Amino acid sequence: MAWSKGLLPVRLFSLSKVGCSIVSGKWCNELGSMMDLKEDETGQISGTYTTNAEFFKFNSPKDLVGYTNTHKNNGTTTMTTTITFCMAWKEEGSCIGFTGQIFKDDKNLVMKTTWLLHSPADCLNENWITTCVGENTFRKHQ
Structure with a gap:
């Protein structure tokens, strides 16, 4: 693990950076959750997200919105694409936001993300327990 310019440790991966309009298409993560993304010329993305996570009772597609930044x-010709997107599970009152970067491994495009999921709290004192943090790795379908 290496340290970034800030105070947080950064894991080093053997993935190469990529750029340009590579976001549009179907992506699947290690849990089997699927998203279908469309990127416009300004870097805005829209699409749907269908979760396969066990803790959600509802797995119908949810609208997704976000942005990319290439x-x-x-000093190099290397292009980097970062991404952020979010969606709401209205049935449960939860919202989730993802942020990450798109890389290329030997076979495919890989989106490494970190997410924050916030569920409703009954009172202010319980707010801290209703936010979860996690990571997902999405791979683009060819």
Whole structure:
């Protein structure tokens, strides 16, 4: 583990950075959750997300919105694509936000994400327990 410029440790992965309009299409994570994304020319994304996580009773597709940012690294020709998106589970009152980066491994495009899931709290003192943090790795279907 290496340290970033901030205070948080950063894990090092053997994945190469990628860029440009690579987000549109179908993606699946390690839990079997699926998303279908469409990216427009401004970097805005829309689509649907269908969870396969066991703790959700509802697995119908949810609308998803977000943004991508493709950036050329200083002094190189390497393009980097970062992404953020969110959706709401209205049946349960929960909202989730993902943020991450798209890489390319030997076979496929890989989206490494970290997410925050917030569920409703009954009172202010219980708010801290209603936020979960996790990671998902999505792979793009060819």
